[in-house]
Structure formats: structure tokens, C-alpha cells
Amino acid sequence: MNAATETLHFVRNEQVEAAPPPRLVRGPLAWMRENLFSSIPNALLTLATIYLLYVIVPPVLRFFILDAVWVGVDRDACRAETVGRPVGACWAFVADKINYFIYGSYPIPERWRVDVFFVLLAIGVAWMLWLNAPRRGLGAIYFFVVLPILSVLLLAGFKPLSLPPVQTSLWGGVLVTIVVSAVGIVFSLPFGVLLALGRRSKLPIVRLFSVVFIEFVRGVPLITVLFMANTMLPLFLSEGVTIDRLMRPLVGVALFASAYMAEVVRGGLQAMPKGQYEGAMALGLSYPRMMYFIILPQALRIVIPGIVNTFIGLFKDTTLVAIVGIFDLIRTIEASRVDPNWATPTTSLTGYAFAAVFYFLCCWGMSRYSLGVERRLAAGQKR
């Protein structure tokens, strides 16, 4: 035959061997050229960024680390006049006050109880967060039932175990911040789920209640909720019954967080395809089982970023309880920074920096954890 037919008909009779992919250009120089200087605007941006870093980083480093004072017993350690050199952050102040920042005015001989609480909490959190942990069902019971009861007995006091009572007005600092956030986080998720389900319920009364609650609580600032919890909760109770001063903002924060959580969860529920409900119903699963086994696990997974976002917001919002007279971490710092013993130009700034580092580490941890969970879940069930 001729050449024309040869190109029209083609039959492969040899397998093409697998070849390695073409080698990528590697090395720091190639990386920089590709990512930092790929075009003129990109190069300009890179240079501008380098300049900004040059302006910002050295002074910050100098203030917080190089010129900082790490040890000392009073203000003299942190004053340029007495030290004889420029003074940056006064970490000695934080070191001196650290127990107050952590425990507030909790009586010193009883502070071990707070430490035990922190350890118990850490165990519970680790058990819940570590997805491959053994007996996670037991862990959930520990976290949601045993831990709260133990904590109350431990922190507030329990006569039979010869734990003398400690007034909540003495609690303060990190302890209060952790207690308020933990209560908010632990209650907001289940309540939020119930409210979200209520808002989608077929029963008009349930739906109405959920909508009114969510819209009302979301429609007012947290400070208002806190004030209302502070002044109105006692009104709902009969004469003579007093409700603990710390309990009131706890209720307020829990309600507030639940309303936000409800909307986040509802978003997840809305994203669930109808087929999942139908598949579950056709198998004869009852509504609670369908929700528990099929719908909620998937819906909550979809909204993990939103849930963590709400947790982070809640964690930072707990600082507002200071308004109703609760000594959270910020309030203890506020009280300490005006201590004449430590009156130096950099005391306040150091105190706030300490708070910033504390809040940042906690929130960043939550954020990293949620990213890890998302990635893991995505790998677990490729859709």
C-alpha cells in the first residue's frame, strides 16, 4: 500500500512503557523566581513586603525580647532610670502576677484544686479531640457528665470530702475564662443542634419558639444578654432563691452561643440532599435515629469550620463578662497593671501582650485542630 493509507489506519502493537514525569526545576533560586519575582508587579509587592517586615519586625523583637526584663521583684527592675538602659516589655511583672492571672483571688491553700480541675479538663479535652482515642463513648460520658459534676464539687467545694466552699466571687483569671468558655462550648453545641432542628420542625409551636429565640438572642449584643441575665434571671426565680453571680453570665453566654450555633448547624442541615433523608426513612429509621446516625454526622462535618469559628468567637467574647463584675483574665490584668508596685511605662503594654499571646495560642490551636480534622475526614471518605 502507500503512505496515505498507512496514516489512516493505525494499530498499536507495542505497549508504551511508563516513563518518569519530566523533572521539575527545583532549588531556592528557581522557587524564588517562580513565586516572588514572576512579574514586575509581583516583584514590587515582594520588595514592599520585605521593607514592611524590615520596619516592623526588629523593633518588635527588640521590645518584647531583646530589651525585655525577665526577672525582678518590683517596678525598679523595669524602669530605664534604675536599670540604666532602654527597657522593653516587663515580663517580670507577668511572672510576679502569674498566680493572680491564673487563679484570681482563689484562696492560696486551695489552689491545688484548680490545678486538678485543669488536669481533669485537659484529659477530657484530649480524649474528645483525639479521634483515634480508645473508648471515645466513655470519653464523651466523662466529658459531658462526669467532668462538669466533678468540677463543680472540686471548685465550689464539697463538705463530705472536706473541700471547704470557695465563693465564686473569689474565682478569677484564666480559671474563669476557661470555665465560662467551656460551659459556653459544651452547652452551645447540643442546644444549637436542638434549636436548628426545632427551626426546621413541622410542628408550628416548636418552630415558632426556635425562630423567636434565635432571632431575639442574635438580634441583641452579648453585653445586653449579659446584663439581662444578670438582672432578669433573679426575677424569674421565687423570692429568697439567689442565683450565683458567676452562674448568671454563664447562662447568658450559653444561650447566646446556642443561638449562633443553631444557625451554623442549620446551614449544614440545609446542605444535606433530600435523598439522605429518604434513604434513611425508607429503611424504617425513626426520626431521632435518622438524625443521629445519618443526617447530623454529615451536616456537622460540613460546618466544622463554622462551628470552630463560633467557638473562637465565643472564647474571645468571654472577656465581656468583666462588664458584669466577673474577674476573667482581662479583668485581672486590668487590676494588676495599676498596682503602684509595678507602675512603669511598659507595664500595661506587657500585660495586654500577655493576654494577646494567651488568646492567640488558644484560638490558633482550635483553628489548627479543625483544619486537621477536616483534612482527615476528607481523606477518610472520598466522595
Next chain:
Amino acid sequence: MTTQRTAPSPGVTLKTETAVEMLGVHKWYGEFHVLRDINLKVQRGERIVICGPSGSGKSTMIRCINRLEEHQQGRIVVDGIELTNDLKRIDEIRRDVGMVFQHFNLFPHLTILENCTLAPIWVKKMPKKDAEEVAMKYLKRVKIPEQANKYPGQLSGGQQQRVAIARSLCMNPKIMLFDEPTSALDPEMVKEVLDTMVGLAEEGMTMLCVTHEMGFARQVADRVIFMDYGQIVEMNTPDEFFRNPQHERTKLFLSQILH
């Protein structure tokens, strides 16, 4: 071809001879009259194929049988139990009626095995080990036992649909409903699903199947139903139905889908 089941022996209660009975069933979506006077009696062991143009109400009709949709007039009796608003009865019926959907509706966050054991464990209160045994038995039947620990997203469409069938069978249903089980599948996967369904039919399962697979209808159906505008327009044995359609609309429909 089977045209008529053996007549029920006298003395057998209604519960054992009639699987599904629909009497004057009407349904509306708002103003839209989607089911109009549906009358259908399905004997135990009968295989019914339902076809008809899109939007004619086929899905709605079979979804009324397990109360995924609610009918507003008429009576539906499934397995001797009349469908009312009584949730207990609905649960009872759903336990006995399996359903396979066009889009499988497997649970993507559970493994194949968990998909199959969830309902037996929680609805039938079967011990987990027994449920897993049953599940493996049916997964073998649909020829994918080796996929038991994978997630649905890791399977092909045909495999997923076979899992969906196995999942229904694990509840040991008396009646199976199929809503276009092959129409979301690539052509080369249709056969594996149809083969599974033929196997089921040969074992005497009562089946109501919405499908446009006319080969399947010819092979296994006892009756073919043609629906249009929410009504049953024609109902006949497959032989008669395909060779000698009576109604104009049936003729038109058949001429469109049988080339």
C-alpha cells in the same frame, strides 16, 4: 412467561395474598393534581413494571406505598396494613418494604458494611454480629463482598446501586420498590444491576419497578403499567402490552422508546 399467579387457596387471609392495594388514590401538590384515581392490586410474588413519560407521576405513586409521599384521598393497604397518619404503622410498613432509588442514596459517611447493618441493628434490634453476617450474605449475592469496608464514594455507580439493593435486602423486606434504578448509570453498568434484579425476581420477591428497561420488563414482569398525567392508562401482560398496545398514548410512548 408467567401471566397469572396460581389462584390463592381458599381460607388464606387477605394479608397473605395481596401485597399492595391502592383504591381510588388521589394526590395533589398544591393545586397540581399529580395522582388521579389510582387503582392497583398487587399480589404477593407479583412483578410489576411501571413506565410512562417524565412527570407522569410514577415516582410519586410508588413513593406513596412507603409513605415517602402522603396521599390525600383513597386507601392504600400494604401487607394488610392501611396507611394512615399513624407513625407506628408507617414504621411497620417501612420495615417490610425495601426501596432502591435512582441516585442510590447510600450514606457516604458510613462504610458499605455499616450502610447495610445500620437499619437491621437499630430498627430490627438484631445483634451486631448477626447483622454483619446477614449483610455479608447479601453483599456476596450482589457480588461485592470484597468492598465491604470501603466507603460508597470509592465504588462505581453500578456497584453502589448493588450495595443499595443489598442494603434493602438486609431488612428482609416482603416488597421491593425500585425507582428508575438504572437510569443514573453508565450503559455498561446497567446490566450488572438488572442481573441482580432478575435474580431477585426469580426468587419470588414482590417487586414494583419504575423503569424504561423494556428488555427487563419482557423478561420478568407479570404486568406492565403505563402511566400518563397521573393516571394508569393501560395495564397488561408484557406480551400483550408490547405487541398490542390499546391506548393511543401507549402506542405513541412505545414508538418513542422502542426504536
